[in-house]
Amino acid sequence: MRIVFFNHPTFLGSQSMPRFAHMLLEGMRDRGHEVQSWLPAPGLFRLPVPQGMKKWLGYMDQFILFPNEVRRRLRDCPPDTLFVFTDNAQGPWVSLVADRPHVIHCHDFLAQQSALGAISERKTSWSGRQYQAFIHRGYSKGKNFISVSKKTREDLHKHLPSAPVRSEVVYNGLNQSFTLLDAIEARTVLGQKIGLDLTAGYLLHVGGNQWYKNRRGVIEIYDAWRELSGMNLPLLMIGIPPGQSVKDRREVSVYKSDIHFLTGMDNEAVRLAYAGASVFVFPSLAEGFGWPIAEAMASGCPVVTTDAAPMTEVTGDAGFLIPRQPANEQEVTNWAKQAARVVNHVVQLKGAEREKAVKAGLENAKRFDANQALDQIEAIYYSLLQTEKKHEHTSDYR
Structure with a gap:
């Protein structure tokens, strides 16, 4: 042709x-x-x-x-x-x-x-x-x-x-090679790259500043999860530098010192971030497809994302779903608390339960060859x- x-x-x-x-x-x-x-x-x-x-x-x-x-x-x-x-x-x-x-x-x-x-x-x-x-x-x-x-x-x-x-x-x-890596090793290598102790795990988001990526919503969920769980795992947000609205939301967070915006990360660092994350949080308001969902699953990372198409198309039966963030600001706090319970469930998965979630994600990601x-x-x-x-x-x- x-x-x-x-x-x-x-x-x-x-x-x-x-x-x-x-x-x-x-x-x-x-x-x-x-x-x-x-x-x-x-x-x-x-x-x-x-x-x-x-x-x-x-x-x-x-x-x-x-x-x-x-x-x-x-x-x-x-x-x-x-x-x-x-x-x-x-x-x-x-x-x-x-x-x-x-x-x-x-x-x-x-x-x-x-x-x-x-x-x-x-x-x-x-x-x-x-x-x-x-x-x-x-x-x-x-x-x-x-x-x-x-x-x-x-x-x-x-x-x-x-x-x-x-x-x-x-x-x-998937236009990059995302594969299952040893989580502890990935956390160690990534932690050395960015100067943080990640050995206990972390929450992860990958995305830009487009309104529908909902980076503010990620921080809302993180704050609610910290209050709910009592755990102090950091939140890594990989992408271009945040806009003013997202920076302002981080500044009012009680846990702002544990929220890290990582910009200019190379492909290797992104692959390590996926492989070592305790959970990938992706509360998008809308997408055309949702690349990061497939990337995270292909890396062995459980995904929490919005219960709406096309996110549900990409997750198949392998994701953990939360409602779409409401447009009404007065309802966001309750939404974040509900989402935090799902995130906490995933973070707390151990042994065979986590292995089952990881295996389901890996199998699902094969659709995106x-x-x-x-x-x-x-x-x-x-x-x-x-x-x-x-x-x-x-x-x-x-």
Whole structure:
């Protein structure tokens, strides 16, 4: 196959989407396919202008200059080329190849829902609503889609004006090697790296500052758990530096000296953190998929997460579930106490009980094998091109 992957520009600084795109590109290349990566260059973005103007210049690079470059390149692309959009947020480019073989990978529609006022925890500005409408008009011209979860596919169908020609679900494959390690050894090595005594264990969260990751909620649960259990295990929060709201919540915690924000951690340190954690706490309000759940389970760490899709899709029967945090601030304290009881149950698991939980997680994580995911995606790519050829043949015959 000849495959052209549309990718986000590197100057946006995203991490998860480039990792996913890299997995697709290298996976298809390893399978012997001819692949190209098309993405906007930082032309205007590089100009020495005030920081506030950078975003708008970046938009011009993405939605004015890049489309012109794509139109030029399309002249040299054979008709059997498959065009792959690695993220539904690339919707504005879909019209460029809407009449050629194409497929759009869909991760989540949270920004779309927020722009429509459907998420109480998140408000979108006027300009943000216009941008999301621009994206929506774009991907609505698409015919073929691959979603990372059933929940994402369900959301996609709600946003499309009509049923798509093809709509498949392929769960994400883990793009790093997460394996079961000795917990004590992992705690020792990680503790030496970050200068903390972790030998007794710790609670862990991995995630960014997006509103739906609910880092404040993690601290709410931790405070409630400390009060409930009387134990003094630390909380490690791995990700980018916390926003002001999360820092403020930590400052009012009685246990703030035991809450550690760990930034700039390399892949090895993250794997050690998963392997040594007493429990992984992931009270997300929403997700497109929920990579860290699968990563933690593949590392032998029991997971406590929200009882809502797609988190429940990823955990299967192997997770420990808590209610979604209520939007009403007055109800958060009781929610945190309820969640803390579940966390405490997991922390207190010993011997055969913990081994059973770990084994269930490891077995569940096998569903998210990268090669298996790529095999499924490759089969869909082949099928799309074959369908297109049959359509062209029928049209020629008529």
